[in-house]
Amino acid sequence: MNSVLRTKVGNVEVVLVGTAHVLKESVERVRETIREEMPEVVALELDMKRFSSLYESRDVSLKEVIKQGKFMVFLVGVILSYVQRKIGAEIGVEPGAEMKEAIKTAKEIGARIALIDQELETTLSRFLKTLSLREKLRLLLSILGVFRGKVEVDEDITDEETVNELLEELKEISPSTYKVFVEERNVVMANRIREIASAMENGKIVAVMGAGHLKGVS
Numbered sequence: 001m002n003s004v005l006r007t008k009v010g011n012v013e014v015v016l017v018g019t020a021h022v023l024k025e026s027v028e029r030v031r032e033t034i035r036e037e038m039p040e041v042v043a044l045e046l047d048m049k050r051f052s053s054l055y056e057s058r059d060v061s062l063k064e065v066i067k068q069g070k071f072m073v074f075l076v077g078v079i080l081s082y083v084q085r086k087i088g089a090e091i092g093v094e095p096g097a098e099m100k101e102a103i104k105t106a107k108e109i110g111a112r113i114a115l116i117d118q119e120l121e122t123t124l125s126r127f128l129k130t131l132s133l134r135e136k137l138r139l140l141l142s143i144l145g146v147f148r149g150k151v152e153v154d155e156d157i158t159d160e161e162t163v164n165e166l167l168e169e170l171k172e173i174s175p176s177t178y179k180v181f182v183e184e185r186n187v188v189m190a191n192r193i194r195e196i197a198s199a200m201e202n203g204k205i206v207a208v209m210g211a212g213h214l215k216g217v218s
Helices: 024-037 048-053 062-067 071-091 097-109 120-130 133-148 160-173 175-198 211-217
Strands: 004-009 012-019 041-044 112-115 203-210
Touching: 004 175, 012 024, 012 175, 012 211, 024 097, 024 203, 041 097, 041 175, 048 120, 097 112, 097 203, 120 175, 133 175, 160 175, 175 203, 175 211, 203 211
Parallel strands: 012 203, 041 112, 041 203
Antiparallel strands: 004 012
């Protein structure tokens, strides 16, 4: 997959930049693309909570989480965060580094920043509701494999063939996970990009997102 795709919404050009969230090459690609394209808007695969968490840690009251009936959502979020940090630590890149670079570069060129992803809590709640028992077991085994082993990630992870293989594997392991984490969020992000573009007479948007979303959003 070309890591940079172009499309148009009316008179507005939309440049989609595909990343792997823990690759140094993704950080460089994001910086270079924003500087070359000079967009009016830089759209990010983030919601407000994840945007804030890039710069500040927040203490979470487990008692409050349980009281609100969100323990399973909280637990899944913790596991996913751990897996991403583990991968990042093994290859020497801080998770979210490409988003931080996008924000920094957008500010340098005077571009507006837009957050286009669905709230993580909504995604995780939908995920837990749709997951079958069989899918839960298969996903648990896959996650345990990450906890036990060493994860190797290289820049090929953003190539079309590799991305398609990974998405097909996810769809096979857990169709519900694919639907909630990929398909539904593709629709949310595509709609929000269209909303931003419709408010612009012309110009350009650079949207930064995981490589697995490029095809669906475009």
